[in-house]
Amino acid sequence: MITILIAIVLGLVGAAISFFLGAAAASVIAGATHMSNMEGARGYFAVAAGLITGLIGMIVTMAVTVRWRGAASFTAGLGITFASLCGMVLVAAAGLGIYWLSTPHPIHRNGPPVYLKFQIAPPPGGRALDISTWEVELDTDRNVAPGYWDRDAQSPPIASGRVEMYFRTSQRLLVIKAPDREARIFRLKLPADPTAARFRQWSEWRKADSADGPNQSSPAPRDQDYEVRYLVEP
Numbered sequence: 001m002i003t004i005l006i007a008i009v010l011g012l013v014g015a016a017i018s019f020f021l022g023a024a025a026a027s028v029i030a031g032a033t034h035m036s037n038m039e040g041a042r043g044y045f046a047v048a049a050g051l052i053t054g055l056i057g058m059i060v061t062m063a064v065t066v067r068w069r070g071a072a073s074f075t076a077g078l079g080i081t082f083a084s085l086c087g088m089v090l091v092a093a094a095g096l097g098i099y100w101l102s103t104p105h106p107i108h109r110n111g112p113p114v115y116l117k118f119q120i121a122p123p124p125g126g127r128a129l130d131i132s133t134w135e136v137e138l139d140t141d142r143n144v145a146p147g148y149w150d151r152d153a154q155s156p157p158i159a160s161g162r163v164e165m166y167f168r169t170s171q172r173l174l175v176i177k178a179p180d181r182e183a184r185i186f187r188l189k190l191p192a193d194p195t196a197a198r199f200r201q202w203s204e205w206r207k208a209d210s211a212d213g214p215n216q217s218s219p220a221p222r223d224q225d226y227e228v229r230y231l232v233e234p
Contacts, residue, residue, distance in 0.1 A: 003069040007084035008091070011062040018057020023050030059085070104142045104167045107193060108234075113164050114195060115233040116188070118147075118174060120159045121205065123225030128157035135177040142167040147174075162233070168192040174228060184208040186228045199232040 026049030029035075030042040037043075059081070066080045107114045116138065122128055131154070136147035147163035154160055165172070172188040187209045190199060205227040 003066060003080060004084045004087055006069065007062045007065045007081065008088050010065045011058045011084060011088065014061025015054040015058035018061075019050040019054030022053025022057075023047060025053075026050065058088075107165060107168055107195065112234070115162045116165050116172075116174070116194075116230055117150075117162045117233050118160070118228055118230040119202075120161075120176060121227045122157050126157070126225065129159040129176070131159055131161075133179045134159075136161055136163065137175050137177075138163045138165065139173040139175055140167065140169045141171045142169050165194065165232075174230070176226070183212050184226045185210045185212060188230065190232070194232045195234040200234070202231050203229050205229045 023046040026046040027042065030045050035042055035045065062081045062084050066084070118136075120129060120136075131149040131151070136149070138145045138147060143166060145163050145166065147161050149159060149161040163174075170190070170192050172190055174186040174188055175183050176186075177183045185208060186206065189203070206229070208226050208228075
C-alpha cells in the first residue's frame with residue numbers, strides 16, 4: 001500500500017514535469033516550423049503534446065518508482081503500477097464528484113425560468129394574510145429567493161404568489177413572515193428537478209411544519225394553522 005501511495009505521488013510529479021516539458025518543446029517546434037497560429041492552433045498543439053508526454057511521464061515514473069521500491073518481478077511491478085493508476089483514477093473521480101456536489105446546478109441552464117406558484121390559506125375563521133405587510137421567500141441550501149404576491153390573482157381569504165426556483169436541490173422551505181418577523185415554515189415535497197408533469201398540478205393543502213420568530217422561546221412549532229398548496233410552472 002505504501003508503495004502504491006508513493007507511486008501515485010511521484011507519478012503526479014512526473015506527469016506535471018513531463019507536461020510542461022512536452023508543451024514547451026511543442027511550442028518551440030511549432031515556432032520553428034512556422035505553424036499557423038490561427039484560432040490558437042499553436043496553443044492547442046502544445047497542450048495536446050503536453051498531455052501525451054504527461055501521461056507517458058506519469059506511467060514511466062510510476063514504473064520506475066515501483067521498481068525502485070523493490071518489486072519482486074516484472075509481473076509484480078506491472079501489477080503494482082496498474083494498481084497505482086487505478087488509485088489515481090479513483091482519487092480524480094472522487095475529486096470531480098466532490099466538486100460536482102459542491103457546485104450549484106441550475107434547473108434549466110439555458111431554458112426558461114421555473115416558478116413555484118403557491119396559495120396560503122389562514123386558519124378556519126381567521127383573517128386573510130395582509131400581503132402588504134407579510135413577506136414570503138424560498139430558502140434552500142443553495143440560495144434564498146424572494147417571493148412575490150400575485151396581486152391580480154388574490155381570492156380572499158386565500159393569498160396567492162410565486163417565486164422562482166433556480167437550483168436543483170431537494171431542500172426547499174417556503175417561508176412566510178409576519179410584520180413582527182414571526183415566520184411560518186413549510187417544507188416542500190419536491191425533488192431536485194421538479195419539472196415533471198405530476199408537479200404541475202396543485203398539491204394537497206399542508207399545514208406549516210414549524211414556526212420561528214422573536215416571540216418564541218423554543219424552536220418547537222407554536223402555530224400550525226396556516227396551510228399552503230403549490231404547483232410548479234416550468
